[in-house]
Amino acid sequence: MSKVRVMFSPVTRLSGLLSVDVILEQGRVVEANAGGTMFRGYEWIMRDRAVTDAVYMTQRICGICSTAHGAAASYLLDELYDHELSENAQYLRNIMFAADFLQNHIRHFYFFSLPDFVKMPERPPFHGQNPADIRLNPEDNQRLAGHYFEAVKAAQESHQILALFGGKAPHQHSFVHGGVAAAPTADKIEQALALLGNISEFVKSRMVPDTELIARVYSDYFRLGITPPQFLSFGLFRFGVKNEKFLWRSGVLADGRLYPPRLELISENITSSWFEQTDAEEIKPAPLKPGAYTWVKSVRYAGRYFQVGPLARMMINGFYQGGAATMDRIYARTMETLLLTELAREWLKNLKPGPPPVSQKSTPVKKAVTAATDAMRGALLHAALIEDEKVVKYNIITPTVWNFSPKDGLGGRGPLESALAGTEIPSQNMLFTILGRTIRSFDPCISCATHLLDCKGGVKAEAVF
Amino acid sequence: MQKEEFSKICRELSSGGSHALSRAILPAVKEHLASHNKKKLPVIWLETNDSGDNNIAFMNTAYPYLDRVFTEMLDLLYSNTFMAAQGRDALSILEQVSETYKGKFTLVVEGAIPKKDNGLYNIIARTETRCITALEAVTRLGGPAEYVVAIGTCAGFGGPTAARPNLTGSVGVRDVLDREVINVSGCPVNPDWFVGTLAHLLMYGRPDLDKLGRPTLFYGFTVHRHCQRRSYFDNKDFAKKLGEIECMFSLGCMGPRTGADCPYRQWINHVSWPVKANTPCIGCTNEDFPDGSSPFFTPMAEKSKGQEGGKNASNQGGEQA
Numbered sequence: 097m098s099k100v101r102v103m104f105s106p107v108t109r110l111s112g113l114l115s116v117d118v119i120l121e122q123g124r125v126v127e128a129n130a131g132g133t134m135f136r137g138y139e140w141i142m143r144d145r146a147v148t149d150a151v152y153m154t155q156r157i158c159g160i161c162s163t164a165h166g167a168a169a170s171y172l173l174d175e176l177y178d179h180e181l182s183e184n185a186q187y188l189r190n191i192m193f194a195a196d197f198l199q200n201h202i203r204h205f206y207f208f209s210l211p212d213f214v215k216m217p218e219r220p221p222f223h224g225q226n227p228a229d230i231r232l233n234p235e236d237n238q239r240l241a242g243h244y245f246e247a248v249k250a251a252q253e254s255h256q257i258l259a260l261f262g263g264k265a266p267h268q269h270s271f272v273h274g275g276v277a278a279a280p281t282a283d284k285i286e287q288a289l290a291l292l293g294n295i296s297e298f299v300k301s302r303m304v305p306d307t308e309l310i311a312r313v314y315s316d317y318f319r320l321g322i323t324p325p326q327f328l329s330f331g332l333f334r335f336g337v338k339n340e341k342f343l344w345r346s347g348v349l350a351d352g353r354l355y356p357p358r359l360e361l362i363s364e365n366i367t368s369s370w371f372e373q374t375d376a377e378e379i380k381p382a383p384l385k386p387g388a389y390t391w392v393k394s395v396r397y398a399g400r401y402f403q404v405g406p407l408a409r410m411m412i413n414g415f416y417q418g419g420a421a422t423m424d425r426i427y428a429r430t431m432e433t434l435l436l437t438e439l440a441r442e443w444l445k446n447l448k449p450g451p452p453p454v455s456q457k458s459t460p461v462k463k464a465v466t467a468a469t470d471a472m473r474g475a476l477l478h479a480a481l482i483e484d485e486k487v488v489k490y491n492i493i494t495p496t497v498w499n500f501s502p503k504d505g506l507g508g509r510g511p512l513e514s515a516l517a518g519t520e521i522p523s524q525n526m527l528f529t530i531l532g533r534t535i536r537s538f539d540p541c542i543s544c545a546t547h548l549l550d551c552k553g554g555v556k557a558e559a560v561f
Numbered sequence: 562m563q564k565e566e567f568s569k570i571c572r573e574l575s576s577g578g579s580h581a582l583s584r585a586i587l588p589a590v591k592e593h594l595a596s597h598n599k600k601k602l603p604v605i606w607l608e609t610n611d612s613g614d615n616n617i618a619f620m621n622t623a624y625p626y627l628d629r630v631f632t633e634m635l636d637l638l639y640s641n642t643f644m645a646a647q648g649r650d651a652l653s654i655l656e657q658v659s660e661t662y663k664g665k666f667t668l669v670v671e672g673a674i675p676k677k678d679n680g681l682y683n684i685i686a687r688t689e690t691r692c693i694t695a696l697e698a699v700t701r702l703g704g705p706a707e708y709v710v711a712i713g714t715c716a717g718f719g720g721p722t723a724a725r726p727n728l729t730g731s732v733g734v735r736d737v738l739d740r741e742v743i744n745v746s747g748c749p750v751n752p753d754w755f756v757g758t759l760a761h762l763l764m765y766g767r768p769d770l771d772k773l774g775r776p777t778l779f780y781g782f783t784v785h786r787h788c789q790r791r792s793y794f795d796n797k798d799f800a801k802k803l804g805e806i807e808c809m810f811s812l813g814c815m816g817p818r819t820g821a822d823c824p825y826r827q828w829i830n831h832v833s834w835p836v837k838a839n840t841p842c843i844g845c846t847n848e849d850f851p852d853g854s855s856p857f858f859t860p861m862a863e864k865s866k867g868q869e870g871g872k873n874a875s876n877q878g879g880e881q882a
Contacts, residue, residue: 105687108640108647111613115687133684133692135675136610137728141721146856152843153851156721156748159614203620211645221637224654225645245628252621252830259829263838265621266614266749267845270838277803277839287832381728383681452804452839528648543613 099126104528107535109208111160112542116535117389120521125531128516130500131390132542135370135381142490147460147482148173148273150490154478155267157492158544160203162266163196163258164471165492168478171339172467173273176482177457180337185275185453187443190333190343191288192258192271194440198295199254199265200472201406201433204539205303206247209426212533213310214240228526231313240309243302250298253291257440260284260291275454282449289444296437299430307430311423314533321422321515321534326350326400327408328498330357330468330475333439343439344470347412348397354412357397359466359477362493365394367505392545394504395497403511404474404498405538406432422515425537460485471495473539496545499538512538564765568778572822586760587625590634593764601633602763603662605655605702606640609672609695610683610722610731614749615713616642616671622752623830630756634763638666641685652686659702667762668706670734673715673722674699677730696737703738708762710743711735712755717744717773718848725852735774743767744774748845753826754779771820773848779826784816784842787824804839813858815844 098121105115113134119127138157145153150169155162167189174181181189215230215237216222232240255265261278262268270278278284311318331346348355366373370391372382382388396402403420407428410416416431418424466479474495481488501510509517515534521527567589608616620627625634637643638658639651646654658666672695675682680696687693703709711734714720723731735742743762745755758776761768768776785791790808793799799811808814819842823834835842844854851857855865 101689103687103689104648106641106647106651106685108644108651109642111642113608113641113683113685115684117687131687133687134610135682135729136722136731137726140726140728141724143726146859149851149855149857152857153721153855156612156614156851159612159617159749162612162614199617203617207620207643216645219632220635221631221640221643222645223638224650226647226650248620248627252623252626255617255621256829256832260832261838263833263835263840264828266612266617268838269835269840272803272840274803278833278837279804279839381682383678454804456802528650532647541613543611 102527104531107532109211110536110540110542111158112540112545114535114540114542116516116531118516118527118531123521125516125519125521128513128531129368129389129502130392130512132392132500132545133390134542135391137381139490139492142487145487147176147480147485147487150478150480150487151272152267152269154492158541159266160200160541161196161472161544163193163268163271164469164476165478166268166271167193168467168469168471168476170271170273171334171469172465172478172480174339175467176460176462176465177273178461179274179455179457181275181339182453184280184448184450186335187447188261188276188280188453189271191440191443191447192261192268192276193333194436194443195254195257196265197436197472198433198440199251199258201429202247202251202254202299202303205307205426205430206244208539209536210240210244212529212536213314216241216244226525226529228523229529232309236309240306243306246298246302250295253295257288257291260288272454274456275452277452277454279452280447280449285444285447285449289441292437292440292444296441299433299437303430304434307427311427314423317423317533318419318421320519320530321537323403323420323511323515324401325420326402327411328357328397328402328404328475329409329412330470330477332409332470334469344409344413346468348402349408349412350400350402357468359468361398362477363396363399364493365396365504367394368502369393390500390502392497392500392502394501394510395493396501396504401501401508401510401514402498404470404495405429408474409470422534422537429539473541473544474498494541494544496538496541500540500545512540567761567765572778586757587629587633590760590763601636602759603636603638603658603666604669604759605638605659605666605706606642606669606671607685607695607698607702608641609670609674609685609699609716610729611672611713611715611720613642618747618749618752619712619755621829622756625756634756635759638662649688652688659705663705665707667708667710667759668699668702669710669712670699670716671712673719673731674734674737675729675731676737677728682729682731699734699737703734703740708743708767709734709738709740710745710758712745713750714746714748714845714847714850717746717775718850720748721851742774743770743776746773746775746780746846747821748850751823751826751828775820775846779822780820780846782820782822784819784821784823787822788816788836789824790836806839809836809841811860812841813843813856813860813864814841815847815854815861816842817861819844819847821846
């Protein structure tokens with residue numbers, strides 16, 4: 097039987113531009129090459145800039161998860177300048193970070209994922225939706241489609257909490273190195289609590305039951321889109337004077353055992369990526385490179401691929417004991433959303449009204465710093481080499497790079513590509529529908545993923561280069 | 562509603578408890594549509610090289626909220642972010658609507674356009690045999706569009722995507738099209754600026770534009786002019802560090818040469834803006850953002866000395882403070 101090649105492009109309803117080159121044989125996906133098709137060269141852009149610009153500059157890597165980059169850059173600068181963080185600063189930072197998580201997860205579930213399972217009204221931007229395999233009964237379908245429009249406000253209110261303290265969103269301004277520049281006044285805390293009340297209500301009465309219904313009706317997706325059970329997280333929500341405590345632990349989960357992550361075991365590869373090595377220390381973009389198919393590089397830990405994201409966090413922290421399939425990823429994200437509404441409320445209650453919890457020192461104590469945290473989509477790493485408070489090199493490894501790693505020439509597939517390979521496609525008409533569900537379950541962000549620059553691979557814990 | 566009245570509402574400072582700025586837009590549009598028997602604005606939205614922050618900013622629109630924008634203002638015919646269709650179904654829709662609505666659709670471009678290597682740094686879609694670059698798509702759709710709107714500073718002027726060293730040779734939409742482009746800049750755009758501009762197009766056609774192609778009703782005055790901390794500036798009372806209540810000119814504020822109405826419009830349902838959060842304006846609506854604003858926390862006169870990145874170091878089209 098001959099092989100058929102189908103280009104799944106554009107994969108809509110995600111952040112950034114993605115094309116997946118699919119090879120089919122006898123109604124089964126035998127290979128999938130996922131191509132991130134945008135490149136901005138952000139690590140080059142970061143060079144020669146004042147390192148204190150990193151918080152605002154790196155947020156502009158990503159519109160849907162900007163606070164995560166701002167947080168990573170702030171942690172990095174906290175270490176560089178040896179800052180001490182007050183308890184109030186940490187509560188406020190985490191409230192802002194959680195608000196952006198809520199925004200992300202609600203928008204991902206309703207705007208990006210839901211139209212994979214629910215028939216939307218036949219008008220723009222939903223016209224031409226392929227109705228194949230829409231299984232909800234008309235009454236449930238109509239209710240869930242209606243929730244798409246209710247999600248508009250819940251997500252907007254999440255960003256309103258972020259803007260209350262951060263001045264604007266995306267790309268908030270006040271979560272900076274040394275703490276938070278805005279004052280947590282009683283009126284803002286009260287407003288944030290009121291907004292959070294609305295969001296919590298939405299998550300409890302809509303998002304959770306909607307997810308459960310979809311999980312029930314599409315329960316076969318607990319057996320589809322399976323990745324090897326290897327999960328990684330850099331931990332989430334910092335506390336302590338030196339950012340030394342995590343609320344949710346970091347970890348590497350493989351072969352049923354949990355290890356602490358060791359950053360020196362991370363390696364990158366450009367075999368299938370549009371880059372070429374110019375010398376030992378430098379690579380450059382090469383959009384015409386034969387055999388390459390993406391701007392995303394391969395990243396591995398101890399020579400193996402790892403899945404990152406809400407499912408990884410929930411697994412590593414022992415909150416979820418399920419599989420590693422498409423529906424597990426969707427389910428874990430909703431579960432995390434619910435947990436975050438509760439945590440944010442607790443933090444808002446612990447936050448003490450008072451002056452801006454920020455204190456910045458002006459003399460760097462290091463030349464090379466690394467910050468690792470989890471972002472909405474999973475593990476995020478920023479690393480910088482600094483000279484005279486200017487960036488010499490800035491390296492970023494985003495979550496989508498872990499999940500959308502292309503083949504590295506040593507065999508084996510990254511999480512997304514392995515989740516797609518082997519998928520049965522009962523009719524040609526369902527190809528995009530089925531694969532789209534699995535692709536989106538990773539909540540890909542291609543704008544984030546395609547900025548990589550590193551030398552030869554091998555990220556070291558303290559000095560990255 | 563007459564054009565003058567509409568512009569007045571958009572310009573109006575907040576009074577009392579009501580931020581009537583955008584809340585007034587939707588009823589006005591509905592009334593206008595009803596009385597003029599017009600259809601919704603047909604929009605083709607191309608995402609090119611940016612962070613996707615502008616589509617997120619658009620989702621943050623309040624009064625009208627996004628759902629009502631979809632149902633009552635726009636027909637979003639193609640959008641990588643929102644459309645339910647995917648793969649070649651989505652691409653067929655793009656081909657079909659660009660033909661059906663030829664001369665009538667508004668092309669919204671979100672992101673800069675890489676020109677180096679024939680634009681291969683941004684491919685909006687691929688088929689089994691070829692790649693469609695942002696450069697090709699914008700060039701092809703720019704001609705038959707009734708209006709072209711560049712949303713965000715990347716699409717307008719290159720923005721962070723074209724920041725030095727600009728490896729991808731990225732430029733704003735105006736540099737690849739030989740026609741007028743309405744620039745709704747900002748990093749990201751304030752949803753009011755964008756939704757308000759589309760409302761203007763729908764009801765009255767092209768709004769008045771400044772030298773940089775931006776609607777004067779949003780960008781016509783500098784941030785500095787309406788800043789709540791202006792009295793501190795006038796008294797030369799400057800903040801020494803972040804978190805203080807004085808003027809942040811000393812901390813790099815770009816307000817004096819940034820055209821935008823942030824001080825009174827504010828962000829996300831009008832709750833705050835960077836200066837209110839005790840941080841400087843970084844001039845994100847400017848033609849030379851971010852290079853002309855960096856280092857962000859260094860006073861204006863000492864920023865980016867000798868840098869060629871600042872294409873236009875003079876006043877950015879906003880009224881001089």
